[in-house]
Amino acid sequence: xxxxxxxxxxxxxxxxxxxxxxxxxxxxxxxxxxxxxxxxxxxxxxxx
Numbered sequence: 001x002x003x004x005x006x007x008x009x010x011x012x013x014x015x016x017x018x019x020x021x022x023x024x025x026x027x028x029x030x031x032x033x034x035x036x037x038x039x040x041x042x043x044x045x046x047x048x
Contacts, residue, residue, distance in 0.1 A: 001009075
């Protein structure tokens with residue numbers, strides 16, 4: 001493998017993990033919000 005190919009695979013490897021975490025986090029947040037809306041959960045407004 002050439003130096004350029006090695007560098008490309010290294011960069012892709014380092015970018016993969018944060019991308020997986022960010023997509024996973026946003027996916028879980030979106031599904032959670034959808035389920036809460038389907039169950040009719042309401043926001044809490046506290047007046048102090």
